[in-house]
Amino acid sequence: MEIRIFDTQEEIGAAAGKIICEFTKNNPDCVLGFATGASPVPTYNYMIKQYENGEVSFENIKTFNLDEYCDLPRSHKNSYYTFMHENLFDKIDVKEENIGFLDGNAEEKAESKRYTEAIKAAGGIDIQILGIGRNGHIAFNEPSDEFTGESYKVELTQSTIDANSIYFDDIAMPHYAMTMGIGLIMESKKIVLIATGDKKAQAVYDMVNGPVTPKCPASILQQHSDVVILLDKEAAQKII
Numbered sequence: 684m685e686i687r688i689f690d691t692q693e694e695i696g697a698a699a700g701k702i703i704c705e706f707t708k709n710n711p712d713c714v715l716g717f718a719t720g721a722s723p724v725p726t727y728n729y730m731i732k733q734y735e736n737g738e739v740s741f742e743n744i745k746t747f748n749l750d751e752y753c754d755l756p757r758s759h760k761n762s763y764y765t766f767m768h769e770n771l772f773d774k775i776d777v778k779e780e781n782i783g784f785l786d787g788n789a790e791e792k793a794e795s796k797r798y799t800e801a802i803k804a805a806g807g808i809d810i811q812i813l814g815i816g817r818n819g820h821i822a823f824n825e826p827s828d829e830f831t832g833e834s835y836k837v838e839l840t841q842s843t844i845d846a847n848s849i850y851f852d853d854i855a856m857p858h859y860a861m862t863m864g865i866g867l868i869m870e871s872k873k874i875v876l877i878a879t880g881d882k883k884a885q886a887v888y889d890m891v892n893g894p895v896t897p898k899c900p901a902s903i904l905q906q907h908s909d910v911v912i913l914l915d916k917e918a919a920q921k922i923i
């Protein structure tokens with residue numbers, strides 16, 4: 684694990700954004716894995732700036748996102764599909780037909796198979812962006828008794844519901860989501876994980892220094908050969 688610590692979220696966004704933009708310049712038809720949540724937004728802002736400045740084109744990339752809520756129409760303002768369009772896709776030249784998303788309203792097994800095959804057909808994910816939950820989750824892989832494999836439907840924990848329900852003002856937050864499993868995430872060739880703020884400090888400590896255990900799903904990243912972890916000082920406070 685390569686760990687880098689920064690002063691501001693903008694610096695983290697620039698660091699992650701540079702990794703993505705440089706790779707895309709050299710590999711215009713690369714496959715990028717994206718995450719939702721607050722953590723990657725500065726990264727997306729950096730990518731948008733680079734695109735607007737004519738430094739990079741995303742015209743030929745393919746994308747896959749980590750997860751999507753169940754029981755929520757894709758067009759709802761709180762869907763992750765909408766989040767990605769508002770925060771990145773509508774502001775760069777990625778083609779809509781090259782955007783891969785889990786369907787939270789599809790039949791679980793068939794949808795998992797479809798997603799795995801789509802990622803494989805694209806050649807696998809070159810760079811996967813990740814956040815981390817306060818409980819050590821990555822994507823919606825919550826702490827549990829075993830590591831997960833491919834995509835599946837998960838019941839969200841109270842910790843995750845508490846963290847995310849602030850975004851839902853018109854309806855109750857869904858309690859289920861479809862998520863890429865740990866096994867599928869680990870197949871990404873490179874992983875860039877972003878964490879900021881003191882609420883993430885314990886999860887960051889457990890991810891980096893704890894035993895590899897499904898009780899802290901992010902700890903599995905210790906076994907990946909190409910992981911970059913970008914932190915601010917608050918998130919890094921227990922490891923420095």
Ligand code: PGA
Pocket residue numbers: 719720721722723814815816817820821822
């Ligand atoms: P956040 O979420 O980026 O909004 O903190 C990260 C996560 O829960 O994985």
